[in-house]
Amino acid sequence: MSLGARQSDESGVIKSSDSRQYLSFLLDNEEYGVDILRVQELRGWTPVTRIPEMPNYIKGVLNLRGAIIPVIDLRQRFGLPPREYGPTTVVIVVKVETGTSERAMGIIVDAVAETYTLEKNEIQPAPNFGGVINSEYITGLTSQDDTMIVLIDIDALLNSDELAIEDLTTKNLVETQA
Amino acid sequence: MSIDLSQFVATFLEESYEGLEVMESSLLNLEAADDETINTIFRAAHSIKGGAGTFGFNDVAHFTHVVETLLDEIRNGKQAVTPVLVNLLLESVDCIRALLEAAQDGPDAEMDKIEDVRARLKDSLAGESAAAAAPAASESAATVAQAKRWQIEFIPNADMLQAGHEPIFMFEALAQLGELEVTVRTDSLPQLADFDPQLLSLSWLLTLTSECPEDEVREIFEWVEDDCQLTIKAVESGPAAAMQGWSILFVPKPGLLQTGNEPLLMFAALADLGDLTVQADTKGLPVLAELDPEQVHLSWQLTLISDCAQSEVEEVFEWVEDECKLEIKPLVPVSAEAETPQSNTAPPVAEVKAEAPKPAGAPARKPKAAAEASSVRVDTDKIDALINRVGELVITQAMLGQIGSELADQLGTQGSAMEALQAGLEQLERNTRDLQEDIMRVRMLPISFVFNRFPRLVHDVSGKLGKKVELVLSGEQTEIDKTVMEKIGDPMVHLIRNSLDHGLETPDERRAAGKPETGRVELNAYHQGGYIIIDIIDDGRGLNTQKIYQKAVEKGLINPDVAMSDQEINDLIFRPGFSTADAVSDLSGRGVGMDVVRRNIESLGGHVSLNSEPGMGSTFSVKLPLTLAILDGQLIGVGPETYIIPVVSIVETMQAKSSALSSMGGESKLLHFRDEYIPLINLRKLFGLDNAPVTHTNLVAIVENGGQKVGIMVDELFGQQQVVIKSLEVNFKRIEGFSGATILGDGSVALILDIAGLVKRGLDRETSEAAAKRSNIFRQNTNLGGVA
Structure with missing residues (x-):
């Protein structure tokens, strides 16, 4: 992937063009990772504004310095038991590529764990799990210090289902009649 | 050195459209020939031509060139300004616009029409030049005038045939222009042994006797220009x-x-x-x-x-x-022949x-x-970004102010540091507010940008309808947000057309009614408390209330047993399914649905109203917010949530008496409000807030959309405030029932209700029917009561 080369330019720490950095976080004692270049910022949990008629994992919208971003509970998205939000609950603001545009979204996780630099050959393709965590949302698996880390494809995950942008043709309600 | 010109194309197009507008408005003022106006038109045409040439829009450049030549003749006093000429020039403005749009990968221009206008332009050129004996005035005049002989030397490249060009066809096309003599030159023909049938070794010398201009001759060779050496010379007959x-x-x-x-x-x-x-x-x-x-x-x-x-x-x-x-x-x-030096050189x-x-x-x-130096062309995205940034600043400032006063409460206002902090915060508040106003003003443009297209519209439409119309514009300098302005053009066109078509009478009718033959349409814009009002006033016949009433009854829009005021009847023309074309006048109009006009205006957060005086004329009043970036919002509480209703949609907020509420299926569904029953929307239920603690306040916000009143049940009514509208689509998606969101003083997000969407979604048919039925019964009863 050509992305690899670009990353090493941006962050000098990466050794070879085939390696990438990942930020890992915890969900119910499982460790997941996202491409660190997609992470915009980390913030503590603050109450959100609920949006009616949304699936339970879309918690609402948040004011991120003037921009209004949706917040998604990854535990509930993955069908894990929900947990009370507390002072340690973290919202990771990620940049999601949607077609030609980029959307910022917040994902609620239990805690942030580590950053890893992974060579391409350290990542194994994901087996098909079935169930809620569809393998199409997963870039691959890796193990570090005997822990398995699931690397998540943020674009695939956060453009799916309710988060997908609906067909734009229905958007124009204003008719003009010549 | 090659510069990528494509980046300037957008600017060129934008400037050209502006230039066309200038041409158009100046042409309409050209009735009295003054040099300054003609110069303005000429300069606009000249810039378009120059730019089009640079960017390779040759169609535009060529066409504009003809226009420019004609304008030049007017400027030099060789042509008199006549209405015919002005109309022709106006048409050519349309053609240039069409060509530009086609160049901007729009729909293909109607070449027939453009060719027709071009021919007429050339006619008026040639005709006039011949009369004035001014052959030097333009190339077309010089080339069109005389029959002459063209000597064409055509030396094709050897590989021309491989590109699929056939010289014989070209010669046939030439022969259609006039008498053609072809001489073939075989001097470069190779030995038979070396002969390659795929290569062309001949060249030709052609003599064409024709009246056609050089362009036409060249056009035939257009496709092979790069594959040959071509020399076209005029011979003898025209020494000049x-x-x-x-x-x-x-x-x-x-x-x-x-x-x-x-x-x-x-x-x-x-x-x-x-x-x-x-x-x-x-x-x-x-x-x-x-x-x-x-x-x-x-x-x-x-x-x-x-x-x-x-x-x-x-x-x-x-x-x-x-x-x-x-x-x-x-x-x-x-x-030069000594006899004609004067006519030739003068x-x-x-x-x-x-x-x-x-x-x-x-x-x-x-x-x-100088004008260019004092204004800067800026992408609206940049301004929007600036507006957003200032919006954040305002929120931050509000937050700081709050903290400041909390601190003052805790620590007391004593101490110089505290006083300084308070003073500083006040200063910050003033500056932020000024900054916000200034930034908003950057997006504002005078309404004249919209008004400027109407003289042309009135000119054209009144001509077609055979009516005499005087258009009076006032308040053109009233400023309005660019986004609002872009969207208000079409509804305004509909309204003006409507006034011309249905409002104003024909000269005969006017005379019969004792009015001056020339009708009057007035456009007046002014500010009124955070809104811009545009009045469209005509002095025509006014609405035929009786006819509208009949039509509405026929179409089943209203119940004939119900008494209605004239105003109410007139408002029916804004109802969907009510075409003004066949109802108000017998003129075959365009059948512009006024409901579309109203919907468009309401979608901008505006409002349109109507006032009509039979025989005296009608006034349409369009009320629009100054900007789409800010709106006056009524904050309401439903359960734990805070929502915002645009103040412009609110008819009234009230605490309903329990007796005025009627239930259907154990739920309050209808409100008896004045002389009608209006359906209620339960936001709690709609938004799934059922499990929030219930408060029985009976607070209702009555809103109006598309002529329909609906009551929204709320738990609490908070204050009204100006809110900055934020899009939900940027990072999320459009959400049904909400037009956007805003950030409140405490930094939290509040959703703005989209009344139109809400009414559509939250109102089941059963309830609305029940409301309509009850209203009718109620009115009938009161009427009977009144009679008895």
């Missing part, structure tokens, strides 16, 4: 044409090179126009020791044999006109006078330059 040309004296200032201009390039450009002879004058050349390689010491005497217009020559020197002394004189035909001299005096031309250009 053959010898026509320009003598140019070019004395640059020594500093010319430092401005990045290169004389050689200009000469090359001139050589493209025709046959160029260059003579350098070395008089000013210093001795070698004093020679400064960065200075120009030479001057040139150029002779250009070409039938191009003087303006084309001047265009070459356009960039250096301030850096040099330039004299362009028509070349006196060497073989007009060009006159032209030189009008064109050449740079002192006269310069002041005309200077103001333009």
Whole structure:
């Protein structure tokens, strides 16, 4: 992937063009990772504004310095038991590529764990799990210090289902009649 | 050196459209011929032509060139300004616009129409020139006028056939233009042994006797231009044409090179126009020791044999006109017949006078330059980003202010540091507010941008309808947000057309009614408390209330048993399914649905109302928010949530008496409000907040959308405030029932209710029908009561 080369330019720490950095976080004692270049910022949990008629994992919208971003509970998205939000609950603001545009979204996780630099050959393709965590949302698996880390494809995950942008043709309600 | 021109195309198009608008509005004012107006039109056309040439929009450039030539004739007094001519020029403005749109990968322009206008333009040129005997006035005049012989030398490249071009077809096309003689030259034919049937070894000498201009001849060879050597020369019959040309004296200032201009390039450009002879004058050349390689010491005497217009020559020197002394004189035909020197040379001299005096031309250009310097073209995205940033600043400032006052409460206002902090925070608040207002003003443009298109519309429509109309504009300088302005154009056009078509009577009818023959349509814009109001006033016949009533009954829109006021009946024309075309007048109108107009205006957060006086005229009043970035919001509480209702939609907020509420299926569904029953929307239920603690406040916000009143049940009514509208789509998606969101003073997000969407979604048919039925029954009863 050509992305690899670009990353090493941006962050000098990466050794070879085939390696990438990942930020890992915890969900119910499982460790997941996202491409660190997609992470915009980390913030503590603050109450959100609920949006009616949304699936339970879309918690609402948040004011991120003037921009209004949706917040998604990854535990509930993955069908894990929900947990009370507390002072340690973290919202990771990620940049999601949607077609030609980029959307910022917040994902609620239990805690942030580590950053890893992974060579391409350290990542194994994901087996098909079935169930809620569809393998199409997963870039691959890796193990570090005997822990398995699931690397998540943020674009695939956060453009799916309710988060997908609906067909734009229905958007124009204003008719003009010549 | 190659510059990527494509990045400037958008700017060029934008400027061209503006130029066309200028042309259009000036043309409409041209009735009285004044030089300044004609010059304005000419300059606009000239810039479009120049730009189009640069960016390779040749269709536009060629067409505009003809227009420009005609304008030039008007400017030089060779043509009188007649309504016919003005209409023709207006049509050509449309053509240029169509061509530009086509160039901007829009729909293909209707070439038939454009060709037709072009032909008529040329006709008026040629006709007039022949009458004035001014052959030098334009190239087309010179080329169109005489029948002549064209000598064409056509030496195709050897591989031309491989590109699929067939010379025979071209000759056939030429033969259709006139009498054609073909001579084939076989001198380059190879030996038979070397002969390759795929290669072309012949060349031709063609003589065409025809009245056609050179362009047409060239057009035939258009596709093979690059695959051959082509020389087209006019022979004999027109000595004037053959010898026509320009003598140019070019004395640059020594500093010319430092401005990045290169004389050689200009000469090359001139050589493209025709046959160029260059003579350098070395008089000013210093001795070698004093020679400064960065200075120009030479001057040139150029002779250009070409039938191009003087303006084309001047265009070459356009960039250096301030850096040099330039004299362009028509070349006196060497073989000019002594009998006609005056008719031949006089007009060009006159032209030189009008064109050449740079002192006269310069002041005309200077103001333009000054105007450019005082305004900057900025992408609206950048302004929007700025507005967002300021919005955040306002929120931050509000937060700081809150913390400041909390601190003051805790620590007391004693102490100089505390006082300084308070003062600083106040200062910050003032500055932020000013900044916000200033930024908002950046997006504001005078409404004249919309109004400017209406004189043309009125001119055209009234002409078609055979009505005499005077259009009066006032308040054109009233400012409005650019986004609102872009969207208000179409509804305004509908309303004005409606006034012209249905409102105003024909001259005969007006005379019969004792009114002046010329009808009057007035557009008036003004500000009123955070809104802009645009009144469209006509002095026509007014609405035929009786007819509207009948029509509405026929269409089943209203119950005939219900009494309605005239105002209520007139408002029916805004109902969907009510076409004004066949109802109010018998004129076959465009059938513009007024409901569409109303929907468009309401979608902008505006409102349209109507006032009609039979026989005296009608007034449509359009009320629009000044900006789409901010709205006046009513904050409401439903359960734990805070939502915002646009104040403009609210008819009334009230605490309903329990007796006024009627239940259906155990739920309050209808509200008895004044003389009608209106359906209620339960936001709690709609938004799934059922499990929040219930408060029985009976608070209802009555809103109106598309003529329908709906009550929204709320738990709490908070204050009203101006809110900055934020899009949900940027990072999320459109959400049904909400038009956007905003950030409140405490930094939390509140959703803004989209009343139209809400009404559509939250109202089941059963409830609305029940409401309509009950309202009717109620009114009937009260009417009966009134009678009894």
